[in-house]
Amino acid sequence: GAVVSQHPSRVICKSGTSVKIECRSLDFQATTMFWYRQFPKQSLMLMATSNEGSKATYEQGVEKDKFLINHASLTLSTLTVTSAHPEDSSFYICSARDMTTGELFFGEGSRLTVL
Amino acid sequence: AQRVTQPEKLLSVFKGAPVELKCNYSYSGSPELFWYVQYSRQRLQLLLRHISRESIKGFTADLNKGETSFHLKKPFAQEEDSAMYYCALSPSGSARQLTFGSGTQLTVLP
Numbered sequence: 001g002a003v004v005s006q007h008p009s010r011v012i013c014k015s016g017t018s019v020k021i022e023c024r025s026l027d028f029q030a031t032t033m034f035w036y037r038q039f040p041k042q043s044l045m046l047m048a049t050s051n052e053g054s055k056a057t058y059e060q061g062v063e064k065d066k067f068l069i070n071h072a073s074l075t076l077s078t079l080t081v082t083s084a085h086p087e088d089s090s091f092y093i094c095s096a097r098d099m100t101t102g103e104l105f106f107g108e109g110s111r112l113t114v115l
Numbered sequence: 116a117q118r119v120t121q122p123e124k125l126l127s128v129f130k131g132a133p134v135e136l137k138c139n140y141s142y143s144g145s146p147e148l149f150w151y152v153q154y155s156r157q158r159l160q161l162l163l164r165h166i167s168r169e170s171i172k173g174f175t176a177d178l179n180k181g182e183t184s185f186h187l188k189k190p191f192a193q194e195e196d197s198a199m200y201y202c203a204l205s206p207s208g209s210a211r212q213l214t215f216g217s218g219t220q221l222t223v224l225p
Contacts, residue, residue: 034211036215042217044201095159
């Protein structure tokens with residue numbers, strides 16, 4: 001079946017540094033990918049919709065300069081957390097929409113810890 | 116704005132007992148409703164969607180527009196059903212932009 005891969009699965013960084021998380025669709029093409037954030041024991045909150053070849057659409061309250069999203073190809077979207085702070089520590093999950101079938105597939109998530 | 120409510124954070128049932136996970140939604144248009152499941156240490160995966168009206172792993176869910184509900188049911192729970200279940204809503208035409216409920220952790224006891 002279709003697979004979405006996220007990398008890294010875990011990352012620890014120092015406060016003030018930037019971290020990039022990749023989301024790849026391995027056997028299908030995705031014009032649309034979504035980035036979610038999940039706090040412990042809470043639901044997934046949509047952060048932004050990533051569109052291939054165009055700017056991402058951010059949800060209300062999500063800082064676009066803080067969370068940079070790039071969707072340069074039909075199989076890759078990246079989320080860069082810039083100048084990370086401890087409050088950015090969270091579980092980040094991406095999903096990718098198969099442009100042929102419309103089906104949505106989720107990555108395994110990336111746990112970010114900012115010290 | 117749309118909203119999905121799952122009133123139960125935790126639900127425990129015995130093996131073989133019926134189980135119902137509640138989901139209510141608010142949305143002014145005609146949404147698509149989904150149930151996603153996350154087994155321990157695995158990624159989120161689609162369980163079923165209302166438009167297909169299918170039964171997956173013995174689970175069914177009926178969209179009740181009058182009550183704005185999409186409860187998930189299974190007549191005889193199995194231990195392997197223990198997982199986190201999320202109800203989700205996608206506005207029609209939104210290319211599957213999902214709003215998730217807070218999730219219900221189902222534990223099926225032996």
